[in-house]
Amino acid sequence: MPASQSCDILVLGSGESGKYLAWTMAKSGLRVVVIERALIGGSCPNVACLPSKNIIYSGHVAALARRGAEFGLPDGPARVDMGAVRERKRRMVQDLIEVHRRNYAASGAALVMGEGRLVAPRSIEVALREGGTQVCSGERVFLNLGTHAAIPAVPGLAESQPLTHVEALELGVVPEHLIVLGGGYVGLEMAQPWRRFGSRVTVIEQGPQIAGHEDPDVAQAITERFEAEGIEILAGVKPERVDGRSGDRVDFHVQGPAGPQRISGSHLLVAAGRTPNTRGIGLEEAGIALDARGYVRVNERLETTARGVWAMGDCAGSPQFTHVAFDDFRIVHANLTGGKRTTQGRVVPYCMFTDPELGRVGLDETQARKAGVAYRVAKIPMAAVLRTRTLSEPHGFLKALVAVDSDQLLGFTAVGVGAGELVAVVQTAMLAGLPYTALRDSVLTHPTMAEGLTVLFAAAPTPPVADSRKRA
Known part of the structure; x- marks a missing residue:
């Protein structure tokens, strides 16, 4: 029979909202348990916001080095050592993980590493990372589940084993030709540094423009800069199928205004949206409803349809930014401590x-x-x-x-x-x-x-x- 423990505050997921709620409530004297599958601190310090900006800045330095003559400095080829670029990123991530460990220790919140699944209202069974199981029950439960990269249903795409941003940030080599599926924020942020490291880069966007949620003049300004750097942009094309395997050779077939086209590359990166991590963990069985897109259904105070259960961050359908997830924590904390904050009327930059x-x-x-x-x-x-x-x-x-x-x-x-x-x-x-x-x-x-x-x-x-x- 699995071991069990009870607490005042039980948090599933240690991302931005969950960790700050845990640290804050634990410091107030409550018994707090956080269950985390793999990434201490969530995706932002490990595989998303901060690591990507680290890599992006390395690309910026490489671009500046190639412009040396413009600034009166010796001009010459800038050789990129991707192993060193990756190591710089890894050092930063490890430092951030240690900061999180110290925060858990200082706050008194318990961090349990393992895969969690709801087995009853406000009870989560954890398949522990070191082996065995444990059941954690909380007076109040907070879901901080996050999202993962979506893989569109393009024939052959999943079979090609494409990169997502997670794997791309761990590359130790410069791809010969990187194909990026998706001209949104993640795809564009990933495309430019790899071009600056020396890859040939092609961005494939099904919509009529890259940065599809922006005004046309924004898309035009970014397009002009990308094309000036040698990044090929194919907008308004429909993906048809993918042949081959990313990391070896991949052929991406699209249908566009000029007819069928094949783009051949060495690596394929998918940046075509996000999917909430809400399936297969017992939410429905615990009375926690999902919306039509698979996100946890919440009200303006981030309360779910189950009594005593809240959801925060990406999984609650909040705008998918770390700063919004932090504000979700502030809203929940305010309402737990007598305040009346809601998600309504937020000005989100x-x-x-x-x-x-x-x-x-x-x-x-x-x-x-x-x-x-x-x-x-x-x-x-x-x-x-x-x-x-x-x-x-x-x-x-x-x-x-x-x-x-x-x-x-x-x-x-x-x-x-x-x-x-x-x-x-x-x-x-x-x-x-x-x-x-x-x-x-x-x-x-x-x-x-x-x-x-x-x-x-x-x-x-x-x-x-x-x-x-x-x-x-």
């Missing part, structure tokens, strides 16, 4: 760490038109921000949407160097309810990227853009 970066918060033009929101636009090229001249990084633009009947900021998009940092400034103004004129009239340090906001908003927003209903 994000950044894609390509070069140039993409940062956005609030509405873009596509969303505003779809919602029937009339707006004014302020837009300047990044070259108008003098800091970019000192960096020789003039690519991209800044764009803001302003309400028609007031000076309210509706949204902001930055494509260019430092875009992610600029977004935080505008987001702060939006949260404070400041008009765009507050940024226009601010005294900002020269020469910084933030100074570009005064330039952007000094350009009087153009006349109103009619909403979609008025255009009909």
Whole structure:
């Protein structure tokens, strides 16, 4: 008979939401148990956000090295040692894991390593990593299950054993020709560094443009930079089948406007969306309902359909960003301790760490038109921000949407160097309810990227853009 233990707080999954809830509640004196299948701290410090940005920056350094003559430095070939690139990433990950171990020890939360499955309301049976089983029961249970890379149902795709971002971050060699299926954030972030390391890279996107959730001018700016670096982009094509095996030879057959086409490469990376880790772990048997997409059904306080059970992070259908998962923790913690926070009305920023970066918060033009929101636009090229001249990084633009009947900021998009940092400034103004004129009239340090906001908003927003209903 498996060993058992009971606790006040039982968390399945040690990702961003789960670990912070565990550490915080344990420090308050509650008995807390966290069950983790494999990755201490979740995907972000192990196989996603931080490792990918580590690799991306190595690619950035390689690109700068090839531009040495532009900066008055000796020009010559930049040889990339992928083993060293990978080792730098591994050291960072190991350091982060040790930080997490220390946090568990300091908080008093127990970390149980193994595969968990719900076997009764608020009870989880764990197949322990070192062998044997254990049943953990909690007064309150929190699901922090995460997601994994989806493999589309393209004939031969699964059989080709493609890379996902997890395996790509562990490559110790530079692929001769990397084919990337998916022109979204993950696919684009992965495509560029491998090109800079020396791979030939082809991005296959079924939609009409890469960065399909963005305005066309954003997609165009990224496309131009990628193509200037030698990255081939095939958009508006339908995957037909895959032959071969990734790591050896793979033939990707697509159907496009020009007819059938075959792309032959050495490696295939799939970056075509995410699937929640909710199947086969007893959720339905415990009274925890899923939505039509397989995510845990929650209300605005992240409570599930089962009494005493919450879900947080990606598995709850939250926007799939670590900073949103952290806010999910804050919402749950607030409601456990007498507060009344909900997921409603959150202003969620994000950044894609390509070069140039993409940062956005609030509405873009596509969303505003779809919602029937009339707006004014302020837009300047990044070259108008003098800091970019000192960096020789003039690519991209800044764009803001302003309400028609007031000076309210509706949204902001930055494509260019430092875009992610600029977004935080505008987001702060939006949260404070400041008009765009507050940024226009601010005294900002020269020469910084933030100074570009005064330039952007000094350009009087153009006349109103009619909403979609008025255009009909």
